[in-house]
Amino acid sequence: MEILLFGITREIVxxxxxxxxxxxxxxxxxxxxxxxxxxxxxIGKLSSLAVAVDSEYAEDTQALAPGQEVAxxxxxxxx
Amino acid sequence: xxxxxxxxxxxxxxxHYLQDPAAGGIDxxxxxxxxxxxxxxxxxxxFEAYAPMALKEMQKLAAAAQxxxxxxxxxxxxxxxxxxxxxxxxxxxVASAHREAAFTASRFLIDELxxxxxxxxxxFYEDNSVWVNAHP
Numbered sequence: 581m582e583i584l585l586f587g588i589t590r591e592i593v594x595x596x597x598x599x600x601x602x603x604x605x606x607x608x609x610x611x612x613x614x615x616x617x618x619x620x621x622x623i624g625k626l627s628s629l630a631v632a633v634d635s636e637y638a639e640d641t642q643a644l645a646p647g648q649e650v651a652x653x654x655x656x657x658x659x
Numbered sequence: 660x661x662x663x664x665x666x667x668x669x670x671x672x673x674x675h676y677l678q679d680p681a682a683g684g685i686d687x688x689x690x691x692x693x694x695x696x697x698x699x700x701x702x703x704x705x706f707e708a709y710a711p712m713a714l715k716e717m718q719k720l721a722a723a724a725q726x727x728x729x730x731x732x733x734x735x736x737x738x739x740x741x742x743x744x745x746x747x748x749x750x751x752x753v754a755s756a757h758r759e760a761a762f763t764a765s766r767f768l769i770d771e772l773x774x775x776x777x778x779x780x781x782x783f784y785e786d787n788s789v790w791v792n793a794h795p
């Protein structure tokens with residue numbers, strides 16, 4: 581699975597995309613967040629973290645499937 | 660409606676688009692780069708967007724505004740890239756028959772944009788820089 585990164589998450593990881601190859605497949609948005617916070621403690625320290633699936637905000641229970649566009653959405657600050 | 664993520668927001672483009680014979684009021688909000696934040700001197704801001712999703716979220720807000728108020732025309736423009744003090748960053752515009760709807764809908768659009776649209780700004784001070792809102 582490849583994840584798009586923006587803002588502070590892009591800087592924490594050091595790249596605009598992250599290829600995820602966990603030992604166990606990550607099946608939900610919530611599991612992905614937990615895995616990321618473990619791999620990158622700085623991500624766990626953000627005020628909030630949302631995940632977008634196919635450019636829509638996703639609930640933690642949403643299932644992840646191959647072919648989806650997955651992106652991390654750190655706290656927004658437009659305007 | 661005119662909804663775009665651009666390198667430079669254009670006030671003339673927004674005003675031109677909003678003109679409408681049925682409108683008795685055109686409300687325009689321009690968000691600009693302020694020279695200070697949390698007591699620190701701001702040198703510049705850098706904006707980044709997840710453009711396809713940001714456009715979708717802006718379209719949702721526009722649709723929600725159109726449901727709530729009688730709107731003739733609506734504009735949401737947001738800039739990305741490096742912006743210096745005083746430069747415009749975001750333009751919200753609403754044309755309506757009467758001013759009350761134009762004022763209220765404009766305020767709704769800018770307030771909600773700041774909450775949900777995936778755009779990020781990094782503030783650069785003289786000695787360091789931070790992603791706004793990233794940490795509690």
